[in-house]
Amino acid sequence: MDVQSYCDSLNIELAGWKAKVYDVVRKLDEVSSGDKQKVVPIVNELHMVLEELTDRIDRLKKECPTQWEPENIELEGKFSHSETQWEERWQDVSPAEFGG
Numbered sequence: 001m002d003v004q005s006y007c008d009s010l011n012i013e014l015a016g017w018k019a020k021v022y023d024v025v026r027k028l029d030e031v032s033s034g035d036k037q038k039v040v041p042i043v044n045e046l047h048m049v050l051e052e053l054t055d056r057i058d059r060l061k062k063e064c065p066t067q068w069e070p071e072n073i074e075l076e077g078k079f080s081h082s083e084t085q086w087e088e089r090w091q092d093v094s095p096a097e098f099g100g
Contacts, residue, residue: 007064011057018053021046049075 025046028039036043052075 003064007060011060014053014057014060018050018057021050021053025050 025043028043
């Protein structure tokens with residue numbers, strides 16, 4: 001795989017993750033005000049992840065770096081941290097807010 005194909009594939013993957021995170025944030029923004037207070041920290045963190053994904057996608061469009069390992073490790077760490085916070089906060093949110 002040549003470098004440009006790699007960058008194109010990575011761009012598609014990051015855009016997919018961005019869409020998924022955005023969908024979660026959008027659903028959380030619709031939660032009732034009482035439950036929303038319980039998930040504010042995770043929503044704020046997800047907004048930061050969205051900004052970082054946007055920055056990385058923009059960078060891929062401008063340049064095609066061949067070394068992404070440190071940035072991948074950083075992003076994976078943020079997703080892992082968000083997942084842990086999400087699991088803790090989810091216990092405090094009513095599933096009925098999401099159609100459950």
